[in-house]
Amino acid sequence: MTNWSGLIEVTVKIRIIAGLSALAAAAALTSCSAEPSSDKGDGPRKITVWIMKDSVTEDFLARFTKDFEKGRPDLDLDIQIQEWNGIGEKVTAALASNDAPDVIEVGNTQVAQYSASGGVKDLTGKVDDLRGADWLPGLAEPGRIDGKQFGVPWYAANRVVIYHKDHFAAAGVKEPPKTRDEWLAITEKLNTGKVQGIYLPGQNWYTLAGFVWDEGGDLAVRTGGPWKGALDSPEALRGMEFYKKLQALGKGPKDSDEAEPPQAEVFAKGDVAQVVAVPGGAKIIEEANPELAGKLGFFPVPGDSAGTPGATFTGGSDLIIPEASAHHDAAYEVVKALAGEKWQTDMAKTMSYVPNRTSLASVIQDNEGTAAMAAAAAQGRATPNSPQWAAVEAANPIKEYMTAVLTGQDMAEAAKAASGSITKTLNS
């Protein structure tokens, strides 16, 4: 062999080694090490808090930090904003580490999984101190496993319809719809020329869940024994049929969700008549396009019959304290302050959220967006109460199912496949 081909062989062999290393790295994807932390000493009194992106405004956090640190010169509050994408892995890794943050905000559909893992501090003894008697069940229940309370309810928000008043006026629509049939008719009227009747991305599965519940179906059911995916029940299929009709009255992409592209930005361009979002979404829309200030209206997602709004998903967050936190007492003080009346009231007004206790609900009565939300809150529902539900969301078969149906595949067949996938995940 000539010289250069020896050279090539060497390079090629290096690539073999690189290839094998990558293989080993792939094999190592699953390995992580966990050491139980024993050091709960004083240490530096820096209290780290993880808050999810867009949960609250920066201004709110600045006010809270200032107020919290005022009476506590020995504590230094360090609030870190986390992205939703990949948060499951990140929180899991934090709980398994020995330098976990002291307080973490976790979604109410995910809190059960962490609570069941043994890595979260049991706060059952503090429920009275936190006035947990009238916590919102949609937040308190997922945070409770076997009678022990791990997650502390922080805030909730239901989805409502945000609409563009100018487009409603131009189409001659005087009143928001009261039933789902009316809603379809109105949206069809709005959907002319440049204007989209509604911007509904194909994978907004929280909205689909509302329709499914409204028809009497569910995402998954458990009758005694194991869980069973239920998207293929006749009721659930009717919910999907309605979603398909509604989705067609706009230009929402069939293969992505409300985050991609961010639907608030799409709405902010001005050519969309309606969007399904939490009331706080209106603030983001106005931030993106200040010209829309004052032109946004709200109504609850309509139900089957007038007088009863549609069932909606209660979204929200709980606060947890990792066992691995080195400052349990200080962490509890942060949780108590954030979940207490003063900051709950402030947050409800700032963010248009439902406070964590029903007795505080009156603070949001005089706001149009939260009034629509409060009307729907009575019909609030939660995702199936299983620690494994977070795993379903992580590789979401519901989104795939929706895209399949919207792109013309057989609905019953796709629903059966998705249900099978949910069944398998919930029982594994």
Place this chain on the structure above:
Amino acid sequence: MSRPAPAGATGGVGARVRGLWPYLLIAPTVLGAVALLGYPLVRNLLISVQEYGMGELIRGDAGFAGLANYREVLADPEFWEVVRRTLWWTLLNVVLIMVLGTLVALMLQRLGRAMRLLVTSGLVLAWASPVIATTTVFQWLFASRLGVVNWFLTRLGFASFEGFSWTADGTAAFVVLVLLVVWQSVPFVAITLYAALLTVPAELHESARLDGAGGWRIFRSVTLPILRPVFGLILCLEIIWVFRCFAQIWAITGGGPHDATTTLPVYAYRIAQSLHRYDLGAVVSTLTVLLLLAVLIPYLRQLLRQEAEE
């Protein structure tokens, strides 16, 4: 290899240091390999025989499970379907990559100087682009509403591609991924083979042509036998590269729709990170390594034999 120390009492410290020198030089590499390869491999094997879920990860008290995890995975029909899909995925990609890469290499040989420079630059650029950057470009190309591919196909008269969602249909998603992986791999094959082609003496081609051989005959009887060792190596590399391909699939389809693009690495990742069954994930990745070795052993053996002959 260390040379035997020179005899005699005066050898002493200097000789001993000289004897240690090669080991010192190789130590960082060995340590690096043990830390980055050996430890994860051993750890992975260990987890695969433990009961290891999210709770065990957090509490650190995993118990021994014997071969129960292996039994669970091997008894799952889904696993075997994924294995079949992975083999089919590997075969399809590797064949396309090898054929296209060889054709491009042969073309390079015949091109004039300017064109050759242009094509080689293009190949190097495609090869040098980071995997995720290229993947993102492909995502944009095949975007349902604003993608160039749908726009182009619609203009060609295929109206059904208006707003067509490539990732919603199993076959279409598979096709997009194959195109992407082939696109990323062909440059390496083409450049390496072109370099190897340069070593084939021109006289061999000439005399073959004088004997009346056509292009295909020359390729089969002259070029191919000379290039065989390089071909074998490239084939091995491409099999490894395609088999373990993860980032592209994860970014574009996440293994969907309905598992149509779930290959073994994606399957292992989903089990470990979505289901938090780290034990089963470890089993799948161990089996993946074994399967890949089984596929490669014939080639590796041939390679070693050739080396021995030389």
